[in-house]
Structures are given as C-alpha cells and as structure tokens.
Amino acid sequence: MTPGARIQAAIEILEAVDAQRAPADVVAGGYFKSRRYIGAKDRAAIAGLVYGVLRHRAQLDWWLARVARDADGSAADNRRRAIAWLAVGEGWSAERIGAAFDGGRFRPPRLSPAEARLVDALIGRTLEHPAQPPWVRHNYPEWLHPALRARFGDDLASEMAALGMPAPLDLRANALKTTRDEALRRLAAEGLEVTPTRWSPWGIRVNGRPPLTSIGAFREGLVEVQDEGSQLAALLVAARPGFRVCDFCAGAAGKSLAIAAAMVNKGRIVALDVSGKRLEGATRRLRRAGVFNVEARTLSSERDPWVKRHRASFDRVLVDAPCSGTGTWRRNPDGKWALRPVDIDELMALQRRILDSAARLVRPGGRLVYVTCSVLPAENEDQIEWFRNTHAGFRPVPVVEIWAETIGGAPPTRDTYLRLSPARHGTDGFFVAVLESAQAADAAPAET
DSSP states (O other): OOHHHHHHHHHHHHHHHHHHTOOHHHHHHHHHHTOTTSOHHHHHHHHHHHHHHHHTHHHHHHHHHHHGGGTTOOOOOHHHHHHHIIIIISOOOHHHHHHHSSOOTTSOOOOOHHHHHHHHHHTTOOSOOTTOOHHHHTTOOGGGHHHHHHHHGGGHHHHHHHHTSOOOEEEEEOTTTOOHHHHHHHHHHTTOOEEEOSSOTTEEEESSOOOGGGOHHHHTTSEEEOOHHHHHHHHTTOOOTTOEEEETTOTTOHHHHHHHHHTTTOSEEEEEESOHHHHHHHHHHHHHHTOOSEEEEEOSSTTOHHHHHTTTOEEEEEEEOOOOOGGGTTTOTHHHHHOOHHHHHHHHHHHHHHHHHHGGGEEEEEEEEEEESOOOGGGTHHHHHHHHHHOTTEEEOOHHHHHHHHTOSOOSOOSSSEEEOHHHHSSOOEEEEEEEEOSOGGGSOOOO
16 A cells, blocks of 8 residues: 555544544454455554554644644644644655645545645644643543542653553463463464563563464463453452352453453353343353353343342452543553543443442352452542442452462552552553452342
C-alpha cells in the first residue's frame, strides 16, 4: 500500500471507532478481516497511525485549536487529527503530507487550502508544549482530572504517562500442563524473547508482539494471554482444590482459567455472565487449556433466579465487575475518549446491584472478591465502603495475609486492598478487595 492508502485506512478506522463506540482493536480487526489483501506490514503501519492518534488525541486537538487561528477555525476531526499526528507526532514534512493527500485511488482527498495552511502552521512543532495543562500533556479527559488526582496525587504525571504507553504482552503459564520454567524454555526455543514477571509466579512477559496463533506453546494450551495484574487478582481468590467457586462476571473466563489451574481441576467453578456470546468464547479457551471443572451459565441479569436458588453455596465468589476500564488505557486508549460522566454513574449503580446479588452466594466463612480494572476511587474504595455499610456480615481480609498464603514473598502493598498501576507495578491498573462472610447469608439485604 502507498503511504496515502495507509493514512486513508487509518482515518476510516478512526471514524468507525467514533461511530460504533466500539473498541479500536475490534473495529480494526473487522476492517482488516474484510480486506484480507492488506498485508501484515501494512496492517502494522495502519494500526500505528490509528493508535498514534488515539494515544495523543488531547495533544493533537490542543494543537489544532491553537493553530486554527492561522487556518480556518474548523473543529478537530479524525482527518485533521491524522494530519496533525503526521506533522507533530511523526515529523513529516509539508511536502510529504501533501504527496500522501493527493486524491488518488484509495488515498485521502487533496488538502484544502485551509488544511494546507494548517500543515504549514504545525510543521516544526513537537507534541508537548509548556502551555499544555496536565490532562492535555498526558492525554486524558479534563473532567476526570480531579478523580485521577485524588487517586495518584503527586504520582499523577508518571502514572498517566505510563497509562499512555503501549502495554507489554503478558502470558500465564498453565499450571495444569506445565510449569513457568518449562514454559519459558519452550517459548525461548520457539524464538520468543521472554522473562518471568515480577509479581505473579505464573507470569511470563514477552518482548514484542509475536503472532501467538503460530506459537506451538499457545496452540497446545501451555500458556494463556493474561496481564500480570489479572493473574494476581485470580491468585488472591485463594481457591483451593475441592472448593466451590463462582466467577460472577466471567466474560471470556480468563480468571476462571487461572482459578481452575490453582484448584488443579478439583472442585467446581461456575462461570456466569449475561452474555452468552462471551461465554461461548470461554468454552473454547477452557477446552484448549485442559480445564474440565468449569460450568458456563448465562444469566438473564444480576438478579437471575439462579442466584437465589444457590444462596450461601460457594466458598469463593469473584466479582470482576464491569467498570470504566481506566486501568486498561495502555491497551484501549480509545476507551478514554468514549467515556462520559454519566457512564461512571451508571457503572457504579450496576456494580452495586451486582455486589448486592453476588453476596447472596457466599457461604458462611466464604469470601467475596471484588475486582475492577479501574483506577477511579468511585468504582473501588467507595464501592467497598458502601458494601460494608449495607452488608454488615462481611469483613475485609488484608491482601498481605492472602499474599503470604497464596504467593509468598513481599507483596506490592501493605494496604488492606490491592491497588496496582502501570508506573509503580508494571501492570494494568487494578483494584482487588477481599471480603469474608462472618455469618450466614441472611446478613445480606432481603430478596426484592
């Protein structure tokens, strides 16, 4: 493909992301699937343009607004963002940009006079500028600044910078089929550059982005893709062989897979979700991993009658709650621009309904494990405070105690809850709270 054709493809993907409010990787995957003639190098180049714009959108919009006085004052759109990224992000010359936007087949329409002036005004600039406020410099929505400041304090700049970088590829050695050391040797023999992760005893970090479907160790189920932070959340469930475990919001069952390995396939795991499609994908993963103690079940809602029928019958209930995904911006930078204040309010209400319902499943002495991939206190500490005020029969179990029992060594934190972040821990942003039921399930609110 020509440079111009790559740029036009990137603009089309960016437009589709905005129109569909769907994750960029899903949109891009669909785009490439319907255009199989696009080769691997071209796909990589197009994705680089797309994610360059998404990761730096606030800075690009800031520059477009700043130089608009010298152009035509038009609002930023994805075509102009792409132009700005080429100029200030990749350092293209005006001549090179003009040649790519030549209106040829599969290439973007020619630059308008105003766009040509815009290019001239941007050439020689850099992404950063001293006048940029923190939310522009580190590319996140301004309305989230108070909450992020409350979470990270003086570390805000470093954490936002880390959340703006591409995430590494982490794998989990499948303990049902191999050990981490054996998996490391196997992957190295297949040409991958791999190292053990810092915190998870299962974790393997891969250098680069190899095509995993061509790797024998992956096809054979020896390893699974899972961020190190997600592995730690599964470990803190502290499920032992013979336990009854409920994964209440299982999705594609990544944590169910990890928990099954910890249980050595002994006991029972029920993976629940309101999306049957997600659970269908989970079934394929479970089969490849050699897991046979997981039952997948679709719920109509968090208040499905199934929950009432299985009251107080599980040793562990994992609530990997739907959340803002602010801790995964390294992987999904588009998510920050789709997020709205009303979304946080709606998610918080949903999280409370899920916690309220899932708590009914915990047997006396069992544990409820609440997990999010959010860094916002409103979705994390605030929700646990609400839960403890409304469910007096549960007490928090300090992470340091569980860490000593399940993982060993020095934990990332001595706090009651586990808070992970990319700058400090090298993982996605995660929150984990473990709550133990001190009495029967009738400590939960009555059925409604």
